Amino acid sequence: MGRTLLENIFASHGGNDCSAGDVVWIDIDNRTARDFAGASVVADLEKYGGESPVSDVEKTFFTFDCNVPANTIPYADNQHRIRQFARKHGLKVYDVDAGIGSHVVIEEGMGRPGTTTVGTDSHLNIMGCVGAFGQGMGDVDIAYSFKTGKVWFQVPSSVKVTLDGTPAPGTEAKDVALAMLRRFSSHELLGKSVEIYGKWADSATLSDCITLSSLATEMGAIIALIPPNETVLKYFDMTRQEAVYADDDATYEEEYVLDIDGLEPLVAVPHSPTNVHCISDLEDVKVDGVFIGSCTNGTYDDLRLAAELIRGRKVAPGVMLKVVPATRRTWSRLLEEGLLKDIFNAGGSVSNAGCGGCASGQIGMTGTGEVQVSTSNRNFAGKQGRGKTYLAGIGTAVASAVLGRIASISELEEVE
Amino acid sequence: MSHELTLNGRLWVLREEDGLFGDIDTDMIYHNAHLAVTDVDKMGQYAFGNLAGYKDFAALAKPGDIVLAGENFGSGSSRQHAVDCFRALGVLAVAAKSFGAIYKRNAINSGFPIVELPGLPDSLFNHFSDAVLDLENGVLTSGGTTYQGLPMSTVARDIYIAGGLFEYAEKMNGGNSA
Ligand code: SF4
Numbered sequence: 001m002g003r004t005l006l007e008n009i010f011a012s013h014g015g016n017d018c019s020a021g022d023v024v025w026i027d028i029d030n031r032t033a034r035d036f037a038g039a040s041v042v043a044d045l046e047k048y049g050g051e052s053p054v055s056d057v058e059k060t061f062f063t064f065d066c067n068v069p070a071n072t073i074p075y076a077d078n079q080h081r082i083r084q085f086a087r088k089h090g091l092k093v094y095d096v097d098a099g100i101g102s103h104v105v106i107e108e109g110m111g112r113p114g115t116t117t118v119g120t121d122s123h124l125n126i127m128g129c130v131g132a133f134g135q136g137m138g139d140v141d142i143a144y145s146f147k148t149g150k151v152w153f154q155v156p157s158s159v160k161v162t163l164d165g166t167p168a169p170g171t172e173a174k175d176v177a178l179a180m181l182r183r184f185s186s187h188e189l190l191g192k193s194v195e196i197y198g199k200w201a202d203s204a205t206l207s208d209c210i211t212l213s214s215l216a217t218e219m220g221a222i223i224a225l226i227p228p229n230e231t232v233l234k235y236f237d238m239t240r241q242e243a244v245y246a247d248d249d250a251t252y253e254e255e256y257v258l259d260i261d262g263l264e265p266l267v268a269v270p271h272s273p274t275n276v277h278c279i280s281d282l283e284d285v286k287v288d289g290v291f292i293g294s295c296t297n298g299t300y301d302d303l304r305l306a307a308e309l310i311r312g313r314k315v316a317p318g319v320m321l322k323v324v325p326a327t328r329r330t331w332s333r334l335l336e337e338g339l340l341k342d343i344f345n346a347g348g349s350v351s352n353a354g355c356g357g358c359a360s361g362q363i364g365m366t367g368t369g370e371v372q373v374s375t376s377n378r379n380f381a382g383k384q385g386r387g388k389t390y391l392a393g394i395g396t397a398v399a400s401a402v403l404g405r406i407a408s409i410s411e412l413e414e415v416e
Numbered sequence: 417m418s419h420e421l422t423l424n425g426r427l428w429v430l431r432e433e434d435g436l437f438g439d440i441d442t443d444m445i446y447h448n449a450h451l452a453v454t455d456v457d458k459m460g461q462y463a464f465g466n467l468a469g470y471k472d473f474a475a476l477a478k479p480g481d482i483v484l485a486g487e488n489f490g491s492g493s494s495r496q497h498a499v500d501c502f503r504a505l506g507v508l509a510v511a512a513k514s515f516g517a518i519y520k521r522n523a524i525n526s527g528f529p530i531v532e533l534p535g536l537p538d539s540l541f542n543h544f545s546d547a548v549l550d551l552e553n554g555v556l557t558s559g560g561t562t563y564q565g566l567p568m569s570t571v572a573r574d575i576y577i578a579g580g581l582f583e584y585a586e587k588m589n590g591g592n593s594a
Contacts, residue, residue, distance in 0.1 A: 023569035048582035
């Protein structure tokens with residue numbers, strides 16, 4: 001019986017001939033902790049780690065992204081405690097200027113196809129975007145991975161989702177992810193490793209793959225794995241033989257086909273990412289603010305699209321536009337290409353790289369009754385303040401900022 | 417802490433109207449009002465303090481008890497308190513039809529035994545009956561009835577015998593031969 005993609009990644013990392021339900025020890029290529037819970041990892045290691053709490057300093061590092069630079073004293077204390085530990089043991093810290101940890105891991109080339117990454121970020125399963133394993137875990141598990149390079153994992157059962165057809169022009173990866181949330185809600189894929197196939201997956205850009213895989217957590221899945229296509233292989237300068245794929249005769253617990261032919265942009269309405277509607281169903285929802293960024297939609301491609309759409313237009317009077325590039329590298333490219341200027345001139349605020357508006361209210365919370373359109377991944381009550389958050393792609397976010405109400409990219413095109 | 421693979425105890429059967437109590441989340445097990453407590457010994461008093469019908473659990477439970485529940489025990493947040501509160505009371509193990517994924521990790525990592533009994537008929541076992549729980553084979557026996565659940569994984573057994581994840585690492589000589 002053939003193995004699935006996840007089973008093959010595990011098999012190549014010490015999991016031998018594993019299949020669903022087995023509990024196996026996995027060798028971890030990238031052992032990380034962020035500023036959230038990172039200090040607890042340090043505390044665990046100081047308590048249990050002995051003389052040499054880190055087995056391989058080359059593979060172990062911290063990524064600060066939640067609260068950067070720290071705007072609360074507890075975060076400042078935690079970050080500094082981590083820095084001191086890292087200096088003592090020779091570990092690298094991707095500090096407050098670097099950006100979202102999971103994106104840094106990909107950009108720096110550590111999170112390559114077929115690799116394994118763990119950390120304290122619950123969206124680390126985003127690594128599925130390059131056909132790699134990633135998982136967020138508690139501080140004890142992560143401390144253990146720092147110390148030994150391994151974690152145990154119960155192999156989840158795998159399901160296959162084929163995305164059939166081609167979405168309508170102007171429809172983005174975010175809309176495809178929202179279509180999956182609409183179809184599967186948060187329980188049908190619960191605890192599964194989901195492999196994504198079909199024409200869309202074959203032609204998706206790395207940025208598209210990042211967006212889709214970043215919403216696996218909201219789908220309740222362990223991970224959404226996209227087998228590396230030509231574009232992704234090229235990004236890493238790899239051949240197919242060097243990446244990991246499912247066996248041809250792999251068996252899945254379930255196989256689904258989701259028709260995305262002609263798919264139009266979608267919006268997740270408060271207060272659940274699975275509460276998905278067509279834009280045309282939403283009647284005249286006035287917006288107070290728009291946030292563009294996060295691990296879901298904060299890549300260079302995302303922000304270039306935002307800049308191109310808003311160029312020569314203006315944010316509607318009374319509406320805030322907050323933009324946060326995911327990483328320092330993205331920031332630098334946008335700066336060099338003059339794209340930040342387009343956003344700035346249209347009336348947007350641009351913040352430093354990181355989780356920004358998604359975590360800890362770095363660039364603003366919503367007040368009671370405030371309506372925000374966000375390109376991030378969660379709109380639970382209280383997550384981004386007391387207001388109501390609608391989740392959408394870049395086109396919808398820009399159109400809503402310019403028109404001052406939830407609007408589609410086609411409506412934007414009518415605005416001069 | 418006991419590292420026995422066969423546990424003898426008294427069965428605490430958690431029920432709601434239509435059978436074994438299901439979907440007991442970590443807030444019902446250990447309410448978030450008490451998360452600041454860091455001393456494990458002080459956690460016992462809050463066990464099930466927010467579970468309808470079982471708020472007096474901590475007062476009535478005895479060392480040697482084995483908790484039996486329905487589906488999805490320990491869903492919700494990742495708090496370790498929801499495992500440690502049982503340890504503080506001397507509860508030997510929790511058996512349930514299924515467990516929340518994070519709860520399972522936390523229990524295994526801290527060397528607290530849990531046994532999964534998928535498909536367990538709701539009225540097979542009686543409250544406060546004497547029971548024998550065979551962890552390794554995942555078998556619960558009580559009142560002359562036996563139910564075969566899932567055997568403990570090798571990993572869970574090794575961590576349990578070592579007494580916890582870091583104790584296991586120690587034993588494995590820094591974990592290099594894990
Ligand atoms: S952007 Fe938001 S969801 Fe993504 S890693 Fe940061 S805090 Fe988590």
